[in-house]
Amino acid sequence: MAPALCANCKTERALIKRPKNHAKLCKACFITVFEDEVHHTIISSQLFRLGEKVAIGASGGKDSTVLASVLKTLNERHGYGLELVLLSIDEGIKGYRDDSLETVKRNAVQYDMPLKVVGYDELYGWTMDQVVETIGKKGNCTYCGVFRRQALDRGAKMLGIKHVVTGHNADDVAETVLMNLLRGDLARLSRSTSIVTGDSRSEVKRSKPLKYSYEKEIVLYAHHKRLDYFSTECIYSPEAFRGSARGLIKQLERVRPTAILDIVRSGEDMARLVLGESTSSCACKGQKSAGLAFLEDDIGGCGSQNGRTPGGEMAAMDKQLRENEAHEALEVDIVKAMSENKVGSEKERELPIRSSNGTSRGPARQVLGNCKRCGYMSSQEICQACMLLEGLNKNRAQIQI
């Protein structure tokens, strides 16, 4: 087979086949296009202000490493004037973070960015190892995720930074959309599609500039740019990817690569139906779609990500799916649905859509205030972290969020 030529420059050998449009590109053109698209996302959603201080939630993993690399490149190329800082969370899992923190330290040198590491022990008085000692391995991802979410905010606050960017990619968003669809939680589904979470009342704004970037392309970008990143599974969640929504996403991608961005866009469309606001596909108006309950969004789950999709909840959902033996049927249905036309909009409008504040669990009191325990901003009287800590401190394990 003669090697295919790059569709862009038509001179170099094509090495990449883009999942979103099947375009065949050479290495250099791919890297340029990838960066240009992130730049477009940043500009169209007005993500940054000139001179803004921005903390990059850095785990040493592929997503946050690519994010740091791309932001550095774009910041210099397009004169964003950003002051970029790497912010890492140490969950206190012996042996697990050692290598990834070493990676982040190297990244700090490679990208010439200051690095701040915040530990769970100093923030909460508990390392994850101690949490697991107390409650066992079941459900610990929930704790880890809730703690991590606040840890990024608190670390940013410590540094006097009001904007944290995370490496969430299109696959992450698609996965969250699917999970919330399966749970029937359209309110949370719509919030999860927003590129920016938090609103004017929150002290720290969070955003995901790689929201439209395929995980596949992130890995290929890291590979072709020879970026220094670290991969590991969280030792407390060895099952994290088995039979999961993630697995389903990857299978869909195999059958039809555009499925991932189609799910993201479907999520945005549903968000518009739920909230009556647009989160258009280039996120131009996406900022305001976060509801008041944004604190519960996007809770970082297990794995080595900073603030990735809800691992604990996902694992629970997976388990439920397996128990119901419904997994296969769902996959078949979804794959079938993907290959046919989208569900008519008439039907979507007939759905009993819950209010943007309503969630299917817990009290729906969503007035943004401050946690009575720690003073940290919270939509509940007692913030999630303090609730979990209370349970931990009472040596009680059965807290469900």
Next chain:
Amino acid sequence: MADTSETTTIPITVDFSGGLEMLFDSKRRHSISLPATDGSGKPANIAFLIDHLCRNLMKDPRAELFVLDNHIRPGILVLINDADWELEGEEAYEIQPRDNILFVSTLHGG
């Protein structure tokens, strides 16, 4: 060629990254000699290589982290001499001497 096909091998390098190293002796690069033909005498292709790796190189019992239903697990990228295997015929690509095949997982932490 017919007489020696059973013993003829192709020298190639196989790389694992993105967490897959764990399944293969925690080593990123392996230089291997791949039988030039499969059991039925057909030239060795990627499908044969994957099977070969599972049988001969994998040190970890969790084969399902690498293959599912006899195919490479979705979410694992395959690069043939740095090119996406989708550009090269995927499983049907016939392996050439000194090829470099990279398996990189997208499934591990970001």
